[in-house]
Amino acid sequence: MSELITSAYDGPKLTVSEMMEDPTFIPQRVVDGLQGQFLEDLFFRQAEANKGVVAFREAAAEYLADDAEEIAEFGEIPVSAPELGPLRAAYGIKSGEAIRISYEMRNENKVDQVNRHIQALEKTVIRHGINAVLGVFESAKIPELQASAPWTGGDPVKDVFDAVELVQSAHEGDDLNRQFDYEPNTILLHPASYTKLIRNEQMQKYYIGAAALDNPIFLNQNGDSIFGGLRDTELFGTLRVATSRLIEPGNAYVFEAQGVGFKSDTMPLTATPLYSEGGQSELGGPTMSWRSDLVRKRAIAVDNPKAVVKLTGIA
Known part of the structure; x- marks a missing residue:
């Protein structure tokens, strides 16, 4: 009978050493675990990737600036254009956090500690996202x-x-x-x-x-x-x-x-492969640890x- 896998933490139980044999395994697990978790996705549509600054206009009612007019014989048909809201700008903000795996966590196979680090990182990133949303709500009044x-x-x-x-x-x-x-x-x-x-x-x-x-x-x-x-x-x-x-x-x-509103990414959610801090070595460098850096640069705005x-x- 095939084994059912219902979450990122199901399936064969890997040791910490086995997880770290592929430097991308744990970072990819973090990125996958965050997919669909950001509450800002409820409020904001996806806009095109930006260059760090996005100019936009606040919404205006979808009517022409001038009403339809009665036209006399030989009179010219009037032309108009939609009204535009106030011009605004949104700036991309780079945010990030890192996860660290110690030599002891690997050598002593502290899987539970690794899982707690991953979950804490995910929750921290999610919290940062919703706090950013509440901040732009306050600014937009x-x-x-x-x-x-x-x-x-x-x-x-x-x-x-x-x-x-x-x-x-x-x-x-x-x-x-x-x-x-x-x-x-x-x-x-x-x-x-x-x-x-x-x-x-x-x-x-x-x-x-x-x-x-x-x-x-x-x-x-x-x-x-x-x-x-x-x-x-x-x-x-x-x-x-x-x-x-x-x-x-x-x-x-x-x-x-x-x-x-909208969200626009200069840098989508990205995690680096695990690497030794301060220099690569079998023991994890001078701090005897490995880390993965999670970073994203995103502009969000309420239009x-x-x-x-x-x-x-x-x-």
Whole structure:
């Protein structure tokens, strides 16, 4: 019977020495383990690779600068062009971290320590990514909405739909006729906030009779990533649920997936093969260790700030 492999840590048990025989094995394991784990992928679409600086325009309503006009006989047909939003710039930021394997970890076959180092590196890189997202959200001054009350009570259904409506009705400036076409389809929140949401009485009252089969309390509550990620549940028929322990329990984000902004890489996520620090040797150089450097240079920017609403005060 063939052996089932369900994660990067399944399969034949290799010793640390065997892992290190191929200097690319552990770095590739780190890079593979990070694929699909970045929460910024929920918010940002992929743009072309940049040269370190990206110029872009903030979104403007998709209407011409001038309205259609009545034309007299022999009159000239007027011409117009779409209005453009303010010009902005995003800068690529290089970030990185390294993992180190000691001579003792190799010689004494400390597989568990190696695995802990890999997992800690992955979590650190993921944390850096979401913190960068929250930073650009603050700079872009995305809309915020105060919850009616903490979700231990209150009415979270009303709060979430108020946020959905705010995204759906987003418009340019004070002109209600120049609306954007955003359609929110995702909510991101802390796992504890999600638990408060689905157990709230105002939420549960809708899951009676035949609808009880769709009650999120009885559905799979596991996320796909180290910090949660997309769950298998969908709320209110339209919102996919994503969770992260890096989101403050008092906040949630309702948004159009990949519609808030863009990401552009000068250097994609890259890991070097293991090498001895301070000079190559059988003992791992003067520090008796080997390391792999993980680095990425990426620009992220919010060009559609009204495609997301930050819901506050839910905890």
